Amino acid sequence: MTNDQRRYLIVGPSWVGDMVMAQSLFITLKNLYPDCLIDVIAPEWSLPVLERMPQVHEGISLPVSHGEFSLLKRIKKGRMLRDNNYSHAIVLPRSWKSALVPFFAQAKIRTGYRGEMRNGLLNDIRKLDKQMLEQTVQRYVAHAYDGKIDNPPAIPFPVLNTNTANRDTLLGTLNITLDRPVICMMPGAEYGPAKQWPVSYYSELAEKLIASGYQVWVLGSAKESALGEEIAGDKGDSGFNLCGKTQLVDVVDLLSCAKHVVTNDSGLMHMAAAVGITVHVIYGSSTPDYTPPLTGQEKLNVHYKYLECSPCFKRVCPLGHTDCLKSITVDEIYNKVISA
Secondary structure: OOOOOOOOEOOOOOOOHHHHHHHHHHHHHHHHOOOOEEEEEOHHHHHHHHHHOOOOOOEEEEEOOOOOOOOHHHHHHEEEEEOOOHOOEEEEOOOOHHHHHHOOOOEEEEEOHHHHHHOEEEEEEEOOOOOOOOOOOHHHHHHOOOOOOOOOOOOOOOOOOOOOOHHHHHHHHHOOOOOOOEEEOOOOOOOOOHOOOOOHHHHHHHHHHHHHOEEEEEEHHHHHHHHHHHHHHOOOOEEOOOOOOOHHHHHHHHHOOOEEEEOOOHHHHHHHHOOEEEEEOOOOOOOOOOOOOOOOHHHHEOOOOOOOOOOOOOOOOOOOOOOHOOOOOOHHHHHHHHHO
16 A cells, blocks of 8 residues: 555445445546545445445454443554554444544544534544435445545446356256346345335236246245245246345345346335346335436336335335335336336
8 A cells, every 4th residue: 555545434224225325436436546545344245245245355343232321342443443543443333332433543544524513533524415415325425535525426336246157056056047038026124015016016026027938036035935935926937036046145146137126115225226227116115216227227127106105214104005116007117117
């Protein structure tokens, strides 16, 4: 590391989709400072995903669970990182505890938005203009620029590298062939049911697509295995419930086999967009204005009804009907998929 070379310590977010969106910041930093080094401190689960981002020099695990305070662990981790001589740190979460590691790592310039009394821990505190920086990804990327910005920054799209050897191994292990075009479905949404298109709709859509010559793969964690079984379990050799049968990073490689993805607004949606597949995204309690899929218009299909009650950003529909999701019909998605 030369004297004028920047070395960044980025405190990454705790959600899958947010970590993928953070790659837009990493790309921007490399565009501005091509020889900079970028280390990302993040949850253990995200390290294999960070390895698929060529801009990241090193992913560093922080051994605490989501929401855990763990003051001593954070202090210890920060002190362990002092020898890296970070010239800059960027703290993406707005909590007080998230700023501890860069402070104890003695990063020289520690940047982040004002929040939770972080004066002292951060020495480059920015005021968040929510009207100008409407999207989460814009708020991340704005950190790359020294000083105040007057307009929303340009957003480079995330691009996750795929591993063809791992993909081929997975296909063999899961006993799947590519003899028919693949549609991936991601019916889960970690945030809550107000973001989940009805599973019966997914099942009906899978049936119609299989009748049209496609095969359907349902992707998700073990928590979505029951959803996957309801969607694909009775579809013979054309429906595959892969929920819980792969690691998170494996999903990147399986998605690369797909022609289309039908998904809720979720972390896996952002992964699919970053792999470069045509995405069909269903929005309920959230909005594409806030967390859009980061991909080109030619690969983007947004399904959102702009009802009077939405977006509410609630985990569970406060009115008890989830009309924002139920009013998006199976035929609407089906016709879009087969015509794209």
